[in-house]
Amino acid sequence: MVPYNVQAAAWQESWDRQQMAYLPDREERFAALLDTVDAVTDGHPQTVLDLAGGTGSISLRVLHRFPRATTTLLDVDPVLLSIARASLDERTAIVTADLRTPDWSTALPHHDYDAVLTATALHWLHPDRLAALYAEIRHILRPGGVFINVDHMPDEGLPTLNEKLGDRERTRRDARYATGAVLSWEAWWDHVAKDPTLGPLIQQRKQIFEGGHANSEDRTVTWHLNALRTAEFSEVGTVWRGARDAAVTAIR
Secondary structure: OOHHHHHHHHHHHHHHHHHHOOOOOOOOOOOOHHHHHHHHOOOOEEEEEEEOOOOOOOHHHHHHHOOOEEEEEEEEEHHHHHHHHOOOOOOOOEEEEOOOOOOOOHHHHOOOOOEEEEOOOOHHHHHHHHHHHHHHHHHOEEEEEEEEEEEEEOOOOOOHHHHHHHHHHHHHHHHHHHHHOOOOOOHHHHHHHHHHOOOOOOOOHHHHHOOOOOOOOOOOOOHHHHHHHHHOOOEEEEEEEEEOEEEEEEOO
């Protein structure tokens, strides 16, 4: 039998490849997150919250770049958390909590993070809940700490171009699926279902997400920036832009 930590590394690779079918510039956005954390902390972050962190993609990259840092990974998906637990070491505290509820932060080990980072995850929240979450995130940052959310955030000034960019992305992605270059989202979960460790968690996952997700993908970058200003961050802006996606950033 393959050791589970070896299996977890393979699942991480599989997850990364599947995600890159949606996000060809995925590593660029991660680099933007880390560069911003580097600037805010003068290269020495101590505590980073990996929000809706899934398998630990952000935590793994944070700890590689900043070996003396610690991270907290928070998510509610039992499958992805299982992969994260097998992939990360003692520098990461793994927390199960649901961002759809306002008491999620009570599960955190502390409330004075240097940085809160999230990528391609919060668009599953209802817009009203997401706006409230932004205010809640401000309260768990230290003064001067940074929050970055990189996600689907179209520029409302380019509606025609956004549509064309979306069509182009889908065409390229479908071609990669058709040739077997990468797994689709659905095919990836089919593999999970067959795994002796992860497969039994599928039913638990279905119960957690019963009724499906909300979808805030149509929230523009301006919507996000205004929501962060309403949450009373001291500075708000963007640190990265890629086609229809952006990294909105806020300083407490």
